[in-house]
Amino acid sequence: MTYKIDNLSIKELQKFIIDLNEKPFRAKQLYKWIYQKGITSFEEMTDLPLNFRDKLSDIFEFTKITPIEQLLSKLDGSIKVLFELEDKNYIESVLMFDGERVTACVSTQVGCRMGCKFCNTAKIGLIRNLTSGEIIRQIIYLKDLARQNNKLLSNIVFMGMGEPLDNYENLTNSLDIILDEDGLNFSHRKVTVSTCGIIDKLYTLSKNYKVNIAISLNASSNKIRSKLMPINKKFNIEEIIKSIKNLPIPKRKRITIEYVLIDGINNTKRDANLLVKLLKGLPVKVNLIVYNKIKDSQFNPPDLNYALNFQKTLINNGVATFIRKSFGQDIEAACGQLYAKYYKERGLWKRSNLTQEIKQ
Structure with a gap:
């Protein structure tokens, strides 16, 4: 054996x-x-x-993952890679360049079972968890890819396909290697784990690792968040706010709140004011993400002015807020897009579109 x-x-x-x-x-x-x-x-x-x-x-x-398609963005130089795994499943990773900041966005699962309605990976469903070796191999490949572009990989974000905390054991095994000075030797300040809000695993992670935490909120009311993100029925907004207050966050560290702005769904002045009430005084910063349009989706990105006004409302009320730069819009960089394209082109895409109409 x-x-x-x-x-x-x-x-x-x-x-x-x-x-x-x-x-x-x-x-x-x-x-x-x-x-x-x-x-x-x-x-x-x-x-x-x-x-x-x-x-x-x-x-x-050694674990083998094979790059079978690689797309270069003409807009920002980001590179998206489709990998074939040893069992013929596929995952995506993205290398993003922003000045001296070079970030590897890696996947933790083949597909995802969280069912977020605005996410293309949700249409795949969960096929299986990635092993820690498969997670690490993505990083090593992107690290070499950065070097080929005369850059050094500086940051790692677990924001690719899958919910990281739904693959907790293999996630933390990979974190041990990433943070080990004899391993990949990254500082915990340069590693971010994003979650849709699996609170019990989030507590455990925070007690054992000092990595940065990002929580996908995406709504200011449970009514809308439950429709956008089924996980809200188990871990709702109140539970998330409670966890932020109780997590063992080191001094000078803030939790990132990710908020995808979707036109007509969660981007109104009222939404911004409700978000202020939820977050004001907490050790957080908000990343506003203008929805990355997915083919065949009924959702649309708002006009940039909506994003700017949303940001202004939060900042004026003391909530640090940034509009996150979107990478690879010309190379289908949203999670699951390249995977879906690859399968559709080969007549293998059989999963139904899970997106349903959402009305306030």
Whole structure:
């Protein structure tokens, strides 16, 4: 039986090493070869004894994800990648350039079961969770892609396909590797986990990791949020606000509230004022995201003036608010768009459009 070496934590790897009658420090050497140097062949790990490399080859193999389509945005230089997994499933990742800030947006699941009505990934449904190795391989690939563009990957956001906290074990296994100085060696300040609001897992994550947290709110009333996001029926707005007050947030850190502005749904002056009442005085900042139009969707982005006025209302009432720059609008960079395009072009897209009409 072989194991995927890049699915293992440092402690798990050390146990394997000890069972092979090797010294525990070999685990750190392996970690550096795999994650810092990006090596996927034991033969190339030249500072390891040959007999040890032979043992490793007999027991371990590396996770493989294969890029099968790569789109470059002419608008902002962002790059979207469609990966084929070993079981012939597919996921998407995006590399975004914003000055010296270079961000990898990675997926945690094939599809998603949260059912958010404005999200293309919701139409796929949940096919399966990604392993920690599959999560990490996306980052390593995008890190190399950034280097090819003479840039260094600086930030990681878990905002791709899937709900990260719905794949909690593999998410945290990957975080251990990302934050380990012998692994990918990223600061917790440069890593953001976005969630639609799975509060119990959010508490657990916050107690054990200092990474940045982003919560998708997208409405200022439970009536609208429940229609946009079915998760609200389990974890409603009041629960989210309560969690923000009680989470162990380090000083000078703020939780990001993500709010997708959809024309005629959640972008009115009234919505902005209700949002002020919810958030004022909390350690948060708001990222307004103008809806990225999806083909065949009935939803539409609002005029930019609506976004600016919405932002102005929040800022004038003491809520730090930013309009998030949209990347890759010419390369179908919204989650699930490239996946859907690939399947439709090959006649494989059989899942129904789950979007339903929403009225206030």
